[in-house]
Amino acid sequence: MDHDLATFNPIGEELNHGQTLKPQSLIYPATGSGVAEVRVIMSGFVIHGYLGMATCLVKASTLMLSVASGLTIGKEGPYVHIASAIANVVARQSPRHAVSTHREILGAGAASGIAVAFGAPISGVFFALEEVSYYFLSKALLPAHAASTIAATGLRLFNGTEKTVVFQVRYSSEWHIMELGLFLLLGFLGGALGAAFIKTTRLWARHVRSRQFLRRSPLGEVALIAVLTGLATFWNQHTKQRPDRLLYELFSDCVDTEDSGFCSSSGFIRSDLPQLLLALIIKAILTTITFDLKIPAGIYIPSMILGALLGRIFGTAVQYPLSIVVSGANSMLGLDIANGGESGFRVVPGVYALLAAAATMCGVTRLTVTIVMIVLELSGSIDYIIPATATVLAAKWTADALEPRSIYDHLTEVNHYPFLSNKSRPTNLGGTLADITPSGQSRHYVDTTDSCLVKASDLCTRLASLRSLGEVDGGLPLLRNHVPVGFVTAPDLAYALDQMLGKDSDEDIRCLLVQDERYDVAVNMPNVVEFRQIDDSTPMSLDIHSSLDLVYECSTKLGVRHICVLKDGKYHGMVYKTAFIQHIQEKRKESSSK
Numbered sequence: 001m002d003h004d005l006a007t008f009n010p011i012g013e014e015l016n017h018g019q020t021l022k023p024q025s026l027i028y029p030a031t032g033s034g035v036a037e038v039r040v041i042m043s044g045f046v047i048h049g050y051l052g053m054a055t056c057l058v059k060a061s062t063l064m065l066s067v068a069s070g071l072t073i074g075k076e077g078p079y080v081h082i083a084s085a086i087a088n089v090v091a092r093q094s095p096r097h098a099v100s101t102h103r104e105i106l107g108a109g110a111a112s113g114i115a116v117a118f119g120a121p122i123s124g125v126f127f128a129l130e131e132v133s134y135y136f137l138s139k140a141l142l143p144a145h146a147a148s149t150i151a152a153t154g155l156r157l158f159n160g161t162e163k164t165v166v167f168q169v170r171y172s173s174e175w176h177i178m179e180l181g182l183f184l185l186l187g188f189l190g191g192a193l194g195a196a197f198i199k200t201t202r203l204w205a206r207h208v209r210s211r212q213f214l215r216r217s218p219l220g221e222v223a224l225i226a227v228l229t230g231l232a233t234f235w236n237q238h239t240k241q242r243p244d245r246l247l248y249e250l251f252s253d254c255v256d257t258e259d260s261g262f263c264s265s266s267g268f269i270r271s272d273l274p275q276l277l278l279a280l281i282i283k284a285i286l287t288t289i290t291f292d293l294k295i296p297a298g299i300y301i302p303s304m305i306l307g308a309l310l311g312r313i314f315g316t317a318v319q320y321p322l323s324i325v326v327s328g329a330n331s332m333l334g335l336d337i338a339n340g341g342e343s344g345f346r347v348v349p350g351v352y353a354l355l356a357a358a359a360t361m362c363g364v365t366r367l368t369v370t371i372v373m374i375v376l377e378l379s380g381s382i383d384y385i386i387p388a389t390a391t392v393l394a395a396k397w398t399a400d401a402l403e404p405r406s407i408y409d410h411l412t413e414v415n416h417y418p419f420l421s422n423k424s425r426p427t428n429l430g431g432t433l434a435d436i437t438p439s440g441q442s443r444h445y446v447d448t449t450d451s452c453l454v455k456a457s458d459l460c461t462r463l464a465s466l467r468s469l470g471e472v473d474g475g476l477p478l479l480r481n482h483v484p485v486g487f488v489t490a491p492d493l494a495y496a497l498d499q500m501l502g503k504d505s506d507e508d509i510r511c512l513l514v515q516d517e518r519y520d521v522a523v524n525m526p527n528v529v530e531f532r533q534i535d536d537s538t539p540m541s542l543d544i545h546s547s548l549d550l551v552y553e554c555s556t557k558l559g560v561r562h563i564c565v566l567k568d569g570k571y572h573g574m575v576y577k578t579a580f581i582q583h584i585q586e587k588r589k590e591s592s593s594k
Contacts, residue, residue, distance in 0.1 A: 028218075030059040033077025033298040036411040038084045038110055039132045040419045042103060044561040044577060046491050047417075051106075056085035063296040071229055072286040072305075074243065076117035077298025080132070083113035083151070103559070107133050108143040112151035114370075117300070119155060119168060120377035124148035126370040131408075167247035169354070170380050173346045175387055178325065183387045186314055186352060187359045187394025190307050194363015194395065195403035197303065198410055200288045205414060209292070218294035225293065229286055238279035238309070243301050250308040250353040251378075273313060280309040292411070299407060303364040304357040311356025315349030322347050354379065355387055359395035366399065366406040368392050418578040422556035426584050428591060433546045436583045437565045437573050445477045445571065446513065448485065453510040453528065460497060466490050474576055477539065477564055478514050482571050484564040486514050487539035488531075500529050539564050544572055551580055 029037075029050045037050055049055055063078050087109025091102050107128040115124035128144045175183075208214070214221045233239035238246060287302040358371045365371075375388040405413070412419045444466060446454055459476075466474050467490070476493065478486035500509065511531040540554060541564040554560045555577055565572045 028294050029055045030062060030296060031294045032292060032296070032411070033074075034059070034081025034084070035077045035132065035298075036408040036415075036417070038081060038106070039408060040412065040417045041084075042106060042110075042132050043419055043422075044555075044559045045418055046489070048491065051085045051088035053085070053089050056082055056089065059085075059296050066295040066297055069226055070233070071226060071293075071295075071297070072243075072283060072290045072302050073293075073295070073297035074301030075296075075298055076114070076300040078296045079117045079298075080110050080113035080127075083116070084109040084132075087112075087147075103133075104140040104143055107140055108147035111144040112147040115148035115151040116155050118374050118378065119152055120374050121145070121148035121152040123370055123373040123377055124151070126373050127367070130367055130370050131365070167244050167251055168378050168380070169248065169251040169253065169350065171253050171348060171351060171384070173253075173348055174383050175351065179322070179347075180387065180390065182314075182318060182322070182352075183355055183391050184394045186311060186356050187391035188398045189310060189314070190356045190359020190391070191363040191395030191398030192402060193306060193310060194303065194360045194365075195399040197284070197288065197306070197360075197364055198403050198405065198407055201291050201407070202410055204288055205292065208289075222293050222295055225286075225290055229290070232282050232286060236275060236279050236282060238275060239282050243305060246305060247301070247308055247357070250305075250312045250357075251350045253348055253350050273316060276309055276313050276316070280306065280313065283309060292414075299364060300361060303361045307357035307360025308353040310360065311353035312349050314356065315347065315352030318352075319347040319349055351384070351387075355384075355391045358388060359391050362392045362395040363399035364407050366396065368396055418581045420552075420555055420577065420581050420584070425552070426588070428587055429548050429552060429584070431548050432544070433542055433548065433551060433563070433565055433575065434544045435548070436551075436579050437544060437575055444474070444574075445479050446488075447479050448514045449480050452512055452514040454513055456497065456500065456509040456511055456529070459493060459511060463490060463493055463497065474574070475562060477571065477574060478535065479571050480514070483569070484539050484541050484566075484571055486535040486537050487562065487564070488513065488534055488536070489562075492534040496531055496534050541566050543567070548580075548583075551575070555580060 029047070029052075034050075037047055041047055041050065059078060060082050063075055063082075066073060067075050084106050087105045088102075091105040110132045111124035111128035113124070114127040115121045125141065125144045125148055128140075133140070209221075241249070283302070283305055287299075287306060290297070291299060291302075354375060358375045362368060362371050371392050372385070372388045375392075376382060376385060409421075411417075444462060446459075446462070448454070462476055466476075475487055475489040477484050478488065500511075509527050509529055511529050513531050513535055514537075539562070540558070540560045542550065542554070544565050544567045551563065554563065561577045563575045565575055
């Protein structure tokens with residue numbers, strides 16, 4: 001739902017009764033790529049305003065300016081954010097939709113964002129499955145596939161060209177089995193480059209961007225880096241090109257191409273290693289210092305450019321030695337294949353650039369199947385499925401060994417998002433639910449034993465009390481005879497109260513919260529407002545002696561954000577996902593300090 005501000009309380013700043021309220025953290029919802037935040041939202045956490053219409057419009061309009069500025073950024077990640085925001089706005093038009101249906105729609109929106117970014121509809125489906133979806137049901141494949149196909153088709157129609165994206169290429173020659181070892185080596189190098197980028201980005205954020213003068217003036221930082229980018233890239237023929245055009249030239253096959261970039265009109269591949277190496281160094285530095293600026297910007301294309309430059313250097317360096325080796329091997333085996341002939345083997349540096357781009361992108365994002373599909377859809381051939389798969393797997397293993405966290409894990413950590421990864425189960429998760437349940441019964445609940453009608457003024461007071469304690473992602477359990485019969489989240493309640501109070505300011509308004517047939521006629525009574533559409537009538541309830549392993553399973557596989565704790569069958573308190581994540585992080589710190 002739409003909210004004006006994007007604020008939340010980071011982990012480590014939850015407050016207990018009687019403590020002083022610390023200021024909330026402020027985020028800029030229209031900046032960055034948005035993929036990390038969409039992933040957090042899909043896991044069940046609420047970031048107010050992040051998928052609202054205002055954020056969508058601001059990011060879509062300012063993205064054009066940031067891309068046109070010439071900074072070392074991409075637009076693919078913001079496409080995911082914008083498409084997910086549109087999906088959220090559309091989903092909110094149906095007030096009675098289920099939470100699971102809402103997540104399916106958000107996943108379809110994210111898939112369409114990747115489909116538009118790369119002109120690759122199948123890759124969009126795999127992206128929704130592999131990256132943003134916390135858990136992916138089989139029934140969610142159809143809306144994701146449909147949204148990706150429609151998005152890619154619309155892009156093709158509006159572009160008015162045969163290519164869906166500028167850097168889409170076609171290769172006329174096949175790869176040789178002797179190249180497989182070089183492809184694996186390229187995967188190792190690309191994965192190491194991606195891991196090094198994450199490490200240097202973390203160091204830059206910790207030692208430079210954290211300085212007071214940069215934190216106080218994000219616009220000044222953008223202006224400074226824009227000036228540095230212009231001065232550094234103008235003198236190199238590769239760095240001053242548009243990113244998509246640069247990728248196309250790096251990926252080029254040099255067959256039937258115009259005299260431009262690395263190719264001559266005769267099909268000869270120009271060797272420009274010094275300029276390529278200088279471009280790689282410049283792009284690596286600029287990508288590191290530009291990442292996470294307070295502007296709409298993604299990391300997919302910049303990481304692909306780094307890998308493509310590395311791959312083009314590698315492919316150009318091995319082009320002639322490998323051709324000689326392969327020709328000699330063919331002659332020894334008695335194969336009548338002439339190097340460079342009609343059906344002969346020919347080293348294509350563009351192929352190495354494409355595979356290295358995939359490897360580096362894998363090292364940065366840790367996506368695997370999605371990147372393989374992007375390579376196949378960009379090249380338009382399944383001939384390179386084995387090289388692409390081998391290169392991406394080598395990059396994944398190398399990057400995981402050098403840097404366990406992806407760039408999105410880094411952003412989640414920096415912004416203190418309460419994200420519980422479902423890919424790596426925490427170790428030493430002993431204990432029970434009693435270890436993380438607040439002592440004493442929570443005072444924040446609504447007792448509906450005598451009546452399901454609650455004054456709107458009382459709900460406003462309870463909501464303000466939740467906010468004063470920093471529990472902006474919390475809510476109010478609805479009890480009947482001390483047993484949970486419903487739950488209303490604080491964001492849903494705030495939105496409903498804002499809508500209701502905006503139409504009627506009568507202080508005697510009563511709200512019907514709990515699903516109860518005895519009160520169906522109460523909706524037609526004066527000063528009674530229907531609030532049952534925001535009630536979760538089946539809240540997750542666990543006994544206080546339940547293991548934390550069960551809490552982890554409920555949080556990751558069911559997407560549960562809150563658990564009603566029962567003691568002897570009666571309501572005892574609430575445990576929120578943020579508290580559980582904080583407990584896990586404290587356990588990790590204790591283990592690392594030993």
